[in-house]
Amino acid sequence: MNMQHHHAMLPRANRDEAARQDFVTALRAHMGSTLMPGNQAVYEARTKGAFVAEHGRLPANRQEVAKVMKRDPFYQFWSALQRVSQQAIWDSVTDTIERDHAALNQAASRIAAENPAGGVLRLNPNLPIPGYVTAADIHLMPGGYVGQDPAEMRQGPLYDRGLYLYLDGRCGPENDGLVHLLRQALERHSPGFSPKRILDLGCTIGNSTVPWKKLFPDAEVTGIDVSAAALRYAHARAEALGVPVTFVQANAESTEFEPGSFDLVTSSLLLHETSASALPRIFGECRRLLAPGGIMAHFDVPQVRDLDPLQAFLASWEEENNNENFSHLIRELDLAVPAQQAGWPASALSQPTIAMTGDVYVRSADSPRQVTWTVLLGQA
Amino acid sequence: MSSPRTAKGRKPGYFADPATDKLLQMVVTLAGELSVVRDRLDLIERLATQAGAFDRGKLETMQLTEADITERDAGRADFVARVLRVLDQDLEEITNPEARGFDELVEVLGRKD
Numbered sequence: 001m002n003m004q005h006h007h008a009m010l011p012r013a014n015r016d017e018a019a020r021q022d023f024v025t026a027l028r029a030h031m032g033s034t035l036m037p038g039n040q041a042v043y044e045a046r047t048k049g050a051f052v053a054e055h056g057r058l059p060a061n062r063q064e065v066a067k068v069m070k071r072d073p074f075y076q077f078w079s080a081l082q083r084v085s086q087q088a089i090w091d092s093v094t095d096t097i098e099r100d101h102a103a104l105n106q107a108a109s110r111i112a113a114e115n116p117a118g119g120v121l122r123l124n125p126n127l128p129i130p131g132y133v134t135a136a137d138i139h140l141m142p143g144g145y146v147g148q149d150p151a152e153m154r155q156g157p158l159y160d161r162g163l164y165l166y167l168d169g170r171c172g173p174e175n176d177g178l179v180h181l182l183r184q185a186l187e188r189h190s191p192g193f194s195p196k197r198i199l200d201l202g203c204t205i206g207n208s209t210v211p212w213k214k215l216f217p218d219a220e221v222t223g224i225d226v227s228a229a230a231l232r233y234a235h236a237r238a239e240a241l242g243v244p245v246t247f248v249q250a251n252a253e254s255t256e257f258e259p260g261s262f263d264l265v266t267s268s269l270l271l272h273e274t275s276a277s278a279l280p281r282i283f284g285e286c287r288r289l290l291a292p293g294g295i296m297a298h299f300d301v302p303q304v305r306d307l308d309p310l311q312a313f314l315a316s317w318e319e320e321n322n323n324e325n326f327s328h329l330i331r332e333l334d335l336a337v338p339a340q341q342a343g344w345p346a347s348a349l350s351q352p353t354i355a356m357t358g359d360v361y362v363r364s365a366d367s368p369r370q371v372t373w374t375v376l377l378g379q380a
Numbered sequence: 381m382s383s384p385r386t387a388k389g390r391k392p393g394y395f396a397d398p399a400t401d402k403l404l405q406m407v408v409t410l411a412g413e414l415s416v417v418r419d420r421l422d423l424i425e426r427l428a429t430q431a432g433a434f435d436r437g438k439l440e441t442m443q444l445t446e447a448d449i450t451e452r453d454a455g456r457a458d459f460v461a462r463v464l465r466v467l468d469q470d471l472e473e474i475t476n477p478e479a480r481g482f483d484e485l486v487e488v489l490g491r492k493d
Contacts (some may be wrong), residue, residue: 015423019416025414027408042465080394080401084408087387091465094383136389143384152385 062313156233195263201252202270206234283343290380
């Protein structure tokens with residue numbers, strides 16, 4: 001089923017490419033609904049007992065669960081298939097982009113020239129790219145966010161379509177569902193809050209930047225990212241969607257905006273792709289950029305602090321196998337700690353609970369897991 | 381410039397024998413390609429049926445032209461390359477000095493001679 005919004009910048013799969021994408025979607029849906037729960041069954045029936053036989057007690061943490069699960073043939077196949085299917089997502093979209101990148105570049109140039117929505121793109125070729133972005137290709141996306149050629153934008157369409165396939169559309173036709181969840185938390189925290197200047201950190205293709213402009217049409221909305229390829233695409237994509245946004249190539253750890261330039265500084269799934277040393281710098285930069293009364297609002301991967309060792313082990317799969325190298329640290333971290341290191345008073349911070357809900361993130365009732373997202377709000 | 385096909389970063393193995401990891405990748409790719417063909421065949425049969433032109437007997441008796449054969453050969457070659465792409469990744473590790481360690485390089489060179 002292909003429900004993604006076919007804006008003018010989305011790569012157009014031909015019949016066979018679309019069939020490959022449909023296959024990988026079907027494969028992953030089967031793995032999620034049928035094979036993933038099998039890990040629990042295998043743990044209860046086989047591996048837990050094996051651990052007890054060896055150690056005379058139950059596994060105490062995810063590392064101990066890992067030792068026995070990684071020896072189990074069912075887990076081995078599940079994990080290997082998970083990896084193979086992740087690679088197959090990118091391969092299936094790369095086929096389209098390889099065939100069609102000249103047309104995509106032409107469309108981008110035409111849209112940039114016409115600039116129908118009136119948005120702005122400002123690149124900085126001298127910006128140093130942080131090591132956590134280039135050390136590994138996050139999510140196994142070949143070429144990573146930055147890509148091989150700084151003049152190209154093909155990492156953008158690759159990510160837009162690949163992300164939709166990865167999520168099986170659960171973030172909506174424009175991959176923007178997370179912002180609506182974050183908005184709910186913001187509205188509960190400060191009813192009626194209506195920011196006039198919004199900054200979205202680590203915005204990649206702008207899928208979480210555009211919806212802020214739609215939610216607050218009178219606001220000036222800016223997205224920053226270190227990747228020129230992602231921003232070129234983000235600009236063309238936002239223009240194709242008819243939403244005026246300013247995209248600037250900058251690092252969230254240290255920007256060139258004036259102090260107090262924004263009423264809302266936000267990020268969606270950025271933090272777990274940075275590093276332990278970057279976190280306090282990002283929170284410090286948020287503090288510097290916010291006007292009095294302004295709010296920072298960060299949304300990130302689900303917490304595992306309250307999960308049992310098996311679920312924590314399964315949640316760590318992305319870190320070890322999908323190049324989300326910092327994700328498990330975030331899952332176990334109290335984000336208030338680096339925020340306070342950056343000078344935020346504890347009284348200004350809150351971490352509201354957002355659980356997966358049926359109306360925004362999960363399209364169908366196919367996920368029995370109830371997860372709690374990592375959310376950090378801070379009011380200047 | 382062509383797009384990279386391999387992600388930079390950890391390359392975890394899942395089975396005791398690394399060959400099993402590669403075989404699984406081939407099997408999944410084959411299953412995907414079979415699924416693509418089934419989809420395509422299904423479309424063709426539906427179109428042909430709609431047009432009143434579907435006739436199973438013609439599959440056996442149809443005469444292919446030179447151009448038909450060339451096109452079908454190219455399609456088959458692409459199919460085989462796609463299924464065996466996992467082995468290209470091995471070759472890439474041999475030819476890309478950043479992708480593997482020095483010891484491995486020495487070992488590989490020794491094996492080839």
